[in-house]
Amino acid sequence: MVExxxxxxxxxxxxxxxxxxxxxxxCLTSYPAYANDLRPMLEAGVVTRRAYAPVSEVVEAxxxxxxxxxxxxxxxxxxxxxxxxxxxxxAALAAILIMAFGVVGVLAQGSLxxxxxxxxxxxxxxxxxxxxxxxxxPEDQFAERRLEEIEALLALGRSETVGFRGEIEIMQGxxxxxxxxSLSITPETTGVEGSRLGERVDVTARTTASxxxxxxxxxxxxxxxxxxxxxxxxxxxxxxxxxxxxxxxxPNSPEPSATETPVPSPTQTATASPAxxxxxxxxxxxxxxxxxxxxxxxxxxNTLSGLASATNTTIDDLLAVNCxxxxxxxxxxxxxxxxxxxxxxxxxxxxxxPGGNPGGGGSRPPANNNDDDDGGDDDx
Amino acid sequence: MIVLVxxxxxxxxxxxxxxxxxxQQAVMEIYEYYFPPIYQFLRLRVSDAQMAEDIASEVFLxxxxxxxxxxxxxxxxxxxxxxxxRNELSNHYGKSSKMPTTTLDDWMPAPVDTDPEVxxxxxxxIERSRHALRMLSSEQQEVLVLRFGQALSxxxxxxxxxxxxxxxxxxxxxxxxxxxxxxxxxxxxIDHG
Numbered sequence: 001m002v003e004x005x006x007x008x009x010x011x012x013x014x015x016x017x018x019x020x021x022x023x024x025x026x027c028l029t030s031y032p033a034y035a036n037d038l039r040p041m042l043e044a045g046v047v048t049r050r051a052y053a054p055v056s057e058v059v060e061a062x063x064x065x066x067x068x069x070x071x072x073x074x075x076x077x078x079x080x081x082x083x084x085x086x087x088x089x090x091a092a093l094a095a096i097l098i099m100a101f102g103v104v105g106v107l108a109q110g111s112l113x114x115x116x117x118x119x120x121x122x123x124x125x126x127x128x129x130x131x132x133x134x135x136x137x138p139e140d141q142f143a144e145r146r147l148e149e150i151e152a153l154l155a156l157g158r159s160e161t162v163g164f165r166g167e168i169e170i171m172q173g174x175x176x177x178x179x180x181x182s183l184s185i186t187p188e189t190t191g192v193e194g195s196r197l198g199e200r201v202d203v204t205a206r207t208t209a210s211x212x213x214x215x216x217x218x219x220x221x222x223x224x225x226x227x228x229x230x231x232x233x234x235x236x237x238x239x240x241x242x243x244x245x246x247x248x249x250x251p252n253s254p255e256p257s258a259t260e261t262p263v264p265s266p267t268q269t270a271t272a273s274p275a276x277x278x279x280x281x282x283x284x285x286x287x288x289x290x291x292x293x294x295x296x297x298x299x300x301x302n303t304l305s306g307l308a309s310a311t312n313t314t315i316d317d318l319l320a321v322n323c324x325x326x327x328x329x330x331x332x333x334x335x336x337x338x339x340x341x342x343x344x345x346x347x348x349x350x351x352x353x354p355g356g357n358p359g360g361g362g363s364r365p366p367a368n369n370n371d372d373d374d375g376g377d378d379d380x
Numbered sequence: 381m382i383v384l385v386x387x388x389x390x391x392x393x394x395x396x397x398x399x400x401x402x403x404q405q406a407v408m409e410i411y412e413y414y415f416p417p418i419y420q421f422l423r424l425r426v427s428d429a430q431m432a433e434d435i436a437s438e439v440f441l442x443x444x445x446x447x448x449x450x451x452x453x454x455x456x457x458x459x460x461x462x463x464x465x466r467n468e469l470s471n472h473y474g475k476s477s478k479m480p481t482t483t484l485d486d487w488m489p490a491p492v493d494t495d496p497e498v499x500x501x502x503x504x505x506i507e508r509s510r511h512a513l514r515m516l517s518s519e520q521q522e523v524l525v526l527r528f529g530q531a532l533s534x535x536x537x538x539x540x541x542x543x544x545x546x547x548x549x550x551x552x553x554x555x556x557x558x559x560x561x562x563x564x565x566x567x568x569x570i571d572h573g
Binding site for chain 1: 404405407408411412415416419420423424429432433436437440441444445497498501502504505506509510512513524525527528529531532533534549550552553555556557559560563
């Protein structure tokens with residue numbers, strides 16, 4: 001009996017040591033008198049680890065559950081002193097959704113830009129706005145939901161294009177705050193010049209893998225509405241319908257196509273100017289134009305891999321020199337440092353058109369739900 | 381491939397503190413870090429992958445919801461998560477019904493392996509290892525998964541399992557010896573099968 005207690009203690013010590021990374025043999029040599037009894041016990045215990053699920057199974061399950069947790073975190077954990085809560089609207093919303101969309105409509109409420117059900121979610125919100133009539137509350141509620149989605153995307157480190165509306169609260173150099181969200185302004189951001197503190201603006205931006213929000217366009221609400229009257233002139237609905245670029249998640253940069261392979265041209269050069277170069281990353285990495293490199297304006301259809309091969313360099317080098325974090329995160333019109341100018345340069349990009357394509361999506365390729373980078377809706 | 385979470389308590393404390401202050405990034409870091417061990421723990425205890433995934437998701441939703449409240453984990457996050465996972469498991473199966481265990485009869489002998497005991501144990505694949513583990517009692521399975529699989533300390537394990545330290549010590553002793561017997565029997569069946 002005493003001996004068994006001793007053996008229990010020794011076994012326990014060995015389990016602790018295994019847990020700290022020691023080998024089974026290490027422990028056996030510490031207790032030579034017990035080695036014969038201990039070995040099969042420890043070997044049996046280690047069988048537990050052999051019963052583990054394959055890593056791929058764990059990773060897939062983790063992918064599927066991640067979105068749920070990020071959204072719960074975005075809703076439950078107040079990110080700022082101001083807490084945002086889906087309020088009394090919810091019951092009415094649920095009823096309408098079940099009538100109009102069935103269970104899918106309710107499920108879609110948890111979707112994020114880039115998810116398959118996200119279109120359903122936006123459509124259902126438009127419907128609720130119509131049903132709710134002149135009430136002010138739904139629009140604000142949906143604006144909050146939009147912000148929650150962005151927070152969830154940031155928490156996930158997922159790269160998507162998003163749109164939201166809000167007041168410019170802080171303008172401090174390249175970091176602004178709009179609607180409580182901290183926004184990185186880059187030289188490529190359009191609409192920066194005309195913006196004033198306290199102004200209400202529509203913002204399109206991109207969430208990045210490093211959880212920053214990079215502004216693409218900033219459009220004052222009034223300007224856009226004067227230039228481009230919204231389809232529903234109801235006085236209360238001015239906040240309900242966002243123009244297409246802000247309402248839709250755009251697909252990621254197109255994949256490299258076989259036909260588009262620009263060839264470097266030794267004749268073309270460009271001069272470097274601090275303002276014309278790539279945007280500094282929020283981490284403080286500042287792009288520096290290496291000797292002999294040129295500034296290139298990204299054309300629609302360009303990909304980083306295409307540009308890298310066209311200029312005889314690597315994606316990694318381009319990422320490093322340009323302080324980019326994600327090869328997928330390049331947009332037409334953005335400026336990039338390249339070792340050489342690709343010879344066949346498509347026509348210069350059209351000037352940014354604030355508020356163009358209202359209510360559209362028609363002129364754009366359909367959002368492809370970006371299944372490739374979230375994997376969140378895989379079935380088993 | 382072995383997923384083993386080694387205790388790194390100070391880092392865990394900092395992360396938990398950030399999560400409690402409302403840092404969503406910290407919540408997601410905790411998720412990324414602890415999902416695999418929690419999932420593995422559950423997966424060994426249930427025979428269905430989907431069920432393990434659902435329960436794991438429930439565990440982390442509980443965690444997110446608990447962050448602001450009184451039941452929030454305060455000291456050991458890992459212990460808290462495993463305890464919730466354990467509770468969810470028993471909720472799932474109900475207090476009265478037994479968790480799934482299998483018997484030797486269910487087990488189909490696999491290709492002949494005439495090596496000695498230890499060689500046999502080392503040669504086990506996932507299916508056979510799981511099969512052997514599931515022949516143990518629920519508590520024996522749990523103590524082995526927590527101590528050997530997840531390297532929880534004796535104290536943490538006692539906390540998760542709501543037992544005294546000495547009870548865990550003798551439970552783990554019985555568990556390894558029972559598992560050893562099960563494995564020997566398996567080996568004999570293969571030899572004669």
